Amino acid sequence: xxxxxxxxxxxxxxxxxxxxxxxxxxxxxxxxxxxxxxxxxxxxxxxxxxxxxxxxxxxxxxxxxxxxxxxxxxxxxxxxxxxxxxxxxxxxxxxxxxxxxxxxxxxxxxxxxxxxxxxxxxxxxxxxxxxxxxxxxxxxxxxxxxxxxxxxxxxxxxxxxxxxxxxxxxxxxxxxxxxxxxxxxxxxxxxxxxxxxxxxxx
Numbered sequence: 001x002x003x004x005x006x007x008x009x010x011x012x013x014x015x016x017x018x019x020x021x022x023x024x025x026x027x028x029x030x031x032x033x034x035x036x037x038x039x040x041x042x043x044x045x046x047x048x049x050x051x052x053x054x055x056x057x058x059x060x061x062x063x064x065x066x067x068x069x070x071x072x073x074x075x076x077x078x079x080x081x082x083x084x085x086x087x088x089x090x091x092x093x094x095x096x097x098x099x100x101x102x103x104x105x106x107x108x109x110x111x112x113x114x115x116x117x118x119x120x121x122x123x124x125x126x127x128x129x130x131x132x133x134x135x136x137x138x139x140x141x142x143x144x145x146x147x148x149x150x151x152x153x154x155x156x157x158x159x160x161x162x163x164x165x166x167x168x169x170x171x172x173x174x175x176x177x178x179x180x181x182x183x184x185x186x187x188x189x190x191x192x193x194x195x196x197x198x199x200x201x202x
Contacts, residue, residue: 010071010072011069011070011071011072011077011145011148012069012070012072013067013068013069013070013149013152014067014068014069014070014074014076015065015067016066017066017067017068017070017076017079019052019055019056019059019066020052021068021076021079022051022055022066022068022076022079022081023048023051023052023054023055024048024051024052025068025076025078025079025135025137026051026055026079026081026133026135027044027047027048027050027051028135028137028138029078029079029135029136029137029138030047030051030133030135031044031047031138033168033169034168034169034191034192035116035167035168035169035192035194036050038112038168038190038191038192039109039112039113039116040105040109041108041109046104046105046106046109049100049101049104049105050101050104050105050109050113053097053100053101053104053105054097054101055081056097056100057089057093057094057096057097058081058083058132060089060090060093061083061084061087061088061089062084062087063083063084063087064081064082064083064084064087065081065082065083066079066080066081066082067079067080067082067149067152067153067156068080068149069145069148069149069152076137077136077137077140077145077149078134078135078136078137078140078145078146078148078149079133079134079135079149080131080133080134080135080149080150080153081131081132081133081134082129082130082131082132082153082157082163083129083130083132084129084158085124085126085127085128085129085160085161087130098110101113112190115189115190116189116192116194119187119189119194120166120187120194120196123164123166123184123185123187123196124164124196125161125162125164125184125198126161127160127161128160128161128162128163128164128198129157129158129160129162129163129164130163130164130165131153131163131164131165132165134146134149134150134153136149150179154179154180154199161200162198162199162200163181163198163199164196164197164198164199165181165196165197166194166195166196166197167194167195167197168189168192168193168194168195170193170195172195173195173197176197176199179199180199180200181197181198181199182197182198182199182200183195183196183197184196184197184198
């Protein structure tokens with residue numbers, strides 16, 4: 001799915017981007033996102049380690065998907081991560097994620113991640129895929145990269161019971177409404193208000 005970029009390069013969809021590259025892009029994209037800031041603080045290294053550890057765990061889930069928008073030279077411009085319905089890491093994978101997160105990001109990041117997961121547990125409708133993350137490289141906001149990637153994700157999502165996501169950024173709620181998501185519930189957690197949303201099957 002090519003698109004002419006602002007600098008004349010060709011933008012295309014990559015359906016198998018590397019975990020490390022997606023983690024670095026998302027860490028930059030989520031630098032000021034409320035939930036990630038609450039979990040990781042202002043530290044860029046902590047945020048990057050958190051995304052690396054989390055995406056490595058997601059990559060071990062059967063059927064999980066990573067999708068990216070790249071330029072003509074293969075550089076990532078935007079990335080999205082989806083997990084299939086009911087996907088849960090094994091006990092061993094969860095223990096390894098917790099150990100890595102605690103070691104590299106600190107006990108506060110580990111504890112707050114677990115609190116976020118507990119607060120949103122059970123909110124996903126049965127059969128729905130989860131859009132875990134979608135982000136755009138800083139500097140490309142407003143230039144169509146996010147829309148192009150999200151349009152592709154929505155068009156190619158497996159048929160079933162739609163997509164589910166959570167966001168703690170109130171500015172994202174009307175954006176996702178524009179893409180056909182509806183609000184399921186809002187959950188307070190510390191300074192956050194987490195909005196759970198679903199996009200049904202069209």
